[in-house]
Each structure stands twice: as C-alpha cells, then as structure tokens.
Amino acid sequence: MNTYLSVILWAAGIVLLFILLIAWDNRKRKKINRRRFARIYGAVPEREYDPGDIERISRYFRRKSKTKEFVIDDITWNDLDMDRIYMLVNQTVSSPGEDVLYSMMRTPLFTEEEIRERDDLIEFFRAHEKERTDLQVMLAEVGKTRLGSLSETVLALEDSPKVSIGIHAVMLAALLASLLIVLPVSPLHGFFVFFILSIVNVTNYFAGRDKKLMEMYTDCLSAFLRMLSAADRMETVNWEATGKQMDQIREGKKAFRRFRKKALFLTSKNAASGDPLQIIMEYVRMVFHVDILTYNSVINEIRDKVDKILLMIDSMGELDASIAIASFRELLVLECKPEFVPFTGEPIRMEAEDLYHPLITEAVANSICAEGGTLVTGSNASGKSTFLKNVAVNAILAQTLGTCTCSRYRAPFMKIMTSMALRDDIGGGESYFIVEIKSLKRILDEAQKGAPLLCIIDEVLRGTNTIERIAASSRILKELDKPWVLPFAATHDIELSYILDGIYHNYHFEEEIRDNEVIFNYLLQKGRATTRNAIRLLDMLGYDPSIVEDARKAAAHFEEDGVWERLKA
Numbered sequence: 001m002n003t004y005l006s007v008i009l010w011a012a013g014i015v016l017l018f019i020l021l022i023a024w025d026n027r028k029r030k031k032i033n034r035r036r037f038a039r040i041y042g043a044v045p046e047r048e049y050d051p052g053d054i055e056r057i058s059r060y061f062r063r064k065s066k067t068k069e070f071v072i073d074d075i076t077w078n079d080l081d082m083d084r085i086y087m088l089v090n091q092t093v094s095s096p097g098e099d100v101l102y103s104m105m106r107t108p109l110f111t112e113e114e115i116r117e118r119d120d121l122i123e124f125f126r127a128h129e130k131e132r133t134d135l136q137v138m139l140a141e142v143g144k145t146r147l148g149s150l151s152e153t154v155l156a157l158e159d160s161p162k163v164s165i166g167i168h169a170v171m172l173a174a175l176l177a178s179l180l181i182v183l184p185v186s187p188l189h190g191f192f193v194f195f196i197l198s199i200v201n202v203t204n205y206f207a208g209r210d211k212k213l214m215e216m217y218t219d220c221l222s223a224f225l226r227m228l229s230a231a232d233r234m235e236t237v238n239w240e241a242t243g244k245q246m247d248q249i250r251e252g253k254k255a256f257r258r259f260r261k262k263a264l265f266l267t268s269k270n271a272a273s274g275d276p277l278q279i280i281m282e283y284v285r286m287v288f289h290v291d292i293l294t295y296n297s298v299i300n301e302i303r304d305k306v307d308k309i310l311l312m313i314d315s316m317g318e319l320d321a322s323i324a325i326a327s328f329r330e331l332l333v334l335e336c337k338p339e340f341v342p343f344t345g346e347p348i349r350m351e352a353e354d355l356y357h358p359l360i361t362e363a364v365a366n367s368i369c370a371e372g373g374t375l376v377t378g379s380n381a382s383g384k385s386t387f388l389k390n391v392a393v394n395a396i397l398a399q400t401l402g403t404c405t406c407s408r409y410r411a412p413f414m415k416i417m418t419s420m421a422l423r424d425d426i427g428g429g430e431s432y433f434i435v436e437i438k439s440l441k442r443i444l445d446e447a448q449k450g451a452p453l454l455c456i457i458d459e460v461l462r463g464t465n466t467i468e469r470i471a472a473s474s475r476i477l478k479e480l481d482k483p484w485v486l487p488f489a490a491t492h493d494i495e496l497s498y499i500l501d502g503i504y505h506n507y508h509f510e511e512e513i514r515d516n517e518v519i520f521n522y523l524l525q526k527g528r529a530t531t532r533n534a535i536r537l538l539d540m541l542g543y544d545p546s547i548v549e550d551a552r553k554a555a556a557h558f559e560e561d562g563v564w565e566r567l568k569a
Helices: 003-040 053-065 074-079 082-089 095-105 112-127 129-142 150-159 166-185 187-207 209-236 240-254 257-266 276-288 290-303 306-331 384-400 432-447 466-479 494-499 534-540 545-561
Strands: 349-355 366-371 373-377 408-411 415-419 453-458 485-491 504-508 511-514 517-520
Touching: 003 129, 053 095, 053 150, 074 082, 074 384, 074 415, 082 095, 082 306, 082 384, 095 129, 095 150, 095 306, 095 384, 112 129, 112 240, 112 306, 129 209, 129 306, 150 209, 150 306, 166 187, 166 276, 166 290, 187 276, 209 240, 209 257, 209 290, 209 306, 240 306, 257 290, 276 290, 290 306, 349 384, 366 384, 366 504, 373 384, 373 494, 384 408, 384 415, 384 453, 384 485, 415 432, 432 453, 432 466, 466 485, 466 494, 485 494, 511 534, 534 545
Parallel strands: 373 485, 373 504, 415 453, 453 485
Antiparallel strands: 349 366, 349 408, 511 517
C-alpha cells in the first residue's frame, strides 16, 4: 500500500477514534447528570459553599440593583439570615442560575402580572419532568466557573488588557518558513530548524508575561463559550412556557458568530476537560502561539456586546432558577401561593395561617391576622424574634418566589425592611446605639413615602438606658402608625404595651417552669406577656437565696409604687 495513503488512513482512524471517545464520554456524562437531577429534585441541596462564594454570587445582583427602585437591602437580608434560605432554595446547575436566583430573592415584584408570569414558568417545570431534566442537562453544560460567577468572569472581559503580538508574529513566520520553505528543500535541516524554533516558542509561551496576563481572561472566554454551546442545544426547545426566554437566548447568540470562529484558536468551552482534541490544540497553541495572536481580536468582539451577554445570562438563569424554585416547593412540608390584594388607602392587613420558618425542622406553626401595629412581648428564647423573622421571610418569598411557607398568605404588595440583628461597627468606629438609630432612621424615611411598607423591629433601642429607650421607642413606633405601614415590634419592655395600647395590638409568647425546667411552646397568644420568670430562673440555677428573695421583693415594690427602692450600703 502507498506509504502516504497508509499515513492518511492511520490519521483518519485516530481522528475517528477521538470523535467516538468524545461522543461516548458526552453520552455517559449526560446519563449521569440525568440520574443526579432526578435524585436531587425536591431534596435539600447538596452544594457546599466556600468562604466568599455568596459574595461572588451577589455581585450580579449588585450590578442589576442599580436600576431597581427597591431591593431587599443588606441590613434586612442579614437580619433574616437570607443567605441560608438562598442556600436551601439553590438547586441550580449553572452559574447564571445561581446568580439570577440570588438576584430574584433580593428583588421583590410589585405586580400580579409579574408574579403570575414567574409562577407559570415554575409550575411548568414542576409538572413536566422530562422537559425539566432535558433543560437541566443543557444548562449543566454551562456549569459553574472556578473563578467565581459566570457573569462576574465574563463581564471582567470589559477591563481585559491588550497583549503585544510583535515577537509572536515573527516567530510564527519563522516556524511556517521552516515548514513550507526549508523542509521541502532539505528535510533534515528543515526539521532541525523547526524543532529548535518550537523549543524556543514553548519556553517563551510559559515564561513570557503575555500568557500569564491572558490566563484569567482565557478562563472567562471558556465559560462564555460553554454558554454559547448550551444556547445551540436549546435551539431544539420549543415549549410555549419558555418562549420568552428562548427568544432572548437566540437574539443574544446571534451577536457572537464571528467571535466563536476566532475563539477556537484561543480556548475551548472544555479547556480543562481532558478532551483529546483540546489536548492537541493545546500543543498547537504552545508551539505556534495562535491564542496570543488572536487574543486582542477576540476581546474586541466582546467588549461592545455586554448587553447581549447579560440578556443570555438573564434568560438562562431565569430558566435554571425556576427549576430550583419548583424543587424548593416540593421540599416544603406545607406551602401555598400568596394572594395579593390592592392597597386602597385603608390600613394594611396581612393574614397568614400556619406560618413556619423554612430553616427550622419540626417548626411550630403560628397564625396571625395583623392590621395596624403589632407588639410582641415575652422572655428570651420564647420565640419572639423567630416569629417576626418568619413574617418578614414569608413576605419576601411571596413577592420573589411566589411561594410561602404557610397554608394561606394574603396581603398587599409591600416593601420589606427590618432592624433586628445589629452589631457594633468596629471598622467604622460606631457604637451599637449609633448603628441602631441609623438602621431605624432608614425605616422611618421609607415610611414617609406613602407606599405600602412592612417593617420589623426587634428590641427597639436596646442600646441605651431604660428611661430614654422607652420614651424614644414609644414615639418611634407611634410614628410608624400609618395606614400604609404594617409595623411589627418585639420588646422586653412591658411598659410599651401600656403606652401604645390602642395603637398597637398586643401579642406574646410565654413559657412554663416544670420540675426546675423551662418549657417553651412557641405558640403566639393574644395580649401582653404576664409571666415573670427571670428571678425564678436565678433560684433554679442555684443563686444565693438572699439575692433571689431581695430581687423578688424589689420587683414587687416597684410594681406597687412605681418607684425603685434605694439600696443601702
């Protein structure tokens, strides 16, 4: 057989083998993914988060939030431990999915049309397992990047520096000359020259600054190519429920036809996957520096198309996030869709039945019908703060995920703000009290705007003395008594329940002491707290009986005369 024909046949056979290996690997990976997606749907997410993961995920939201009128601010988000709730919902399989889901949960919707549109998409995936799994397999191809969120890494390309290609162009010309001119004339000399030039080029490839400068941005391009490849596969999707998102994905993809041809020389969507073709391409890049030579041109193709990239991230992310929300609904023991009523100018009314906190296993459910102010009293650990957080969390989930952890939720669309788990700002040099009054001031300012507002305050002005705390907090809470504001507050100061009587409705949590053990039932009850167990707990824990008895007498004296008895030396 002709030698050249043998070489061609061997080369063709090797290429065919590579293609078959790649096809087999892709098929195997898809089967594994399908089984995994079926197993994790409706289950607690398995993902583990490293320090800084949530901060990186949140950057997409922070970019988008600049154009929004109202979002859940950092104080409220942290007060309610919403990062943990996000982790409970986040069953996404792609970086756009987790970015968009986080942004969804911090951006409440304020119209029934938006809520209904989001709910239709969620329910479509909840009811169509095959379509849901097919789409997850496509979205899994986008994956999650090692350097942070996809939006963050891709958008970093806006600021990518240019590289100098002069020496690389000269070396490429020399290599091609050795192959095309010297080799045909003198094979031995041609091969020797090519070999020496290749060693020099490979050495410069890893030692030079241009490759190092490009590395981070090359990873960004790989992530973006994966997104474009997933968009190609989505061309087959023709479901009415996803029509809007698919149209936007197609529109965004059209802008990058030239980019994809150029990017082939620079990187691959599977740059670190062990793909045999990519291993060959990596050697080609090392020898010929085609990635460095095409880098500037590829970057220029992206810089003016950031809006198209965001359009694709938004749409893919919305699909992935909707599947995660459908999974979250399956996970819940009890869930309902919220009912929204228009705000007519009358005092805001919220009705919630069987509210429970999604992060608490075997949670105790409570119901509330709130109109006007609600003041909750009770001892430490009795359930006040958890209940207030639960009210705020459900209001947020209602207007973001269209999902509540209760059997019924009915309220108008509201802005949601809290002032609860505050700390000293050591870095800023501010005391707890300064941090607290600034937090309350932002709520008071929002309350002046006349738009429906749910505000949750835990232990008003706890950072100052009793007299000023009661005087100031009663006036602050009175200022929140407006038809468009629905205020909830928790306090240990029973005096507030009397000062605000007729303005705020009183509720309380209580505990029992049985056999020297404190028993909490965590059930919300009407009226102010009547139990006084703090001094009794001192006795239970073995305090000196004389201290306990004197404290009991002092409390009784104050309750009778309204004046504290002065202690003698």
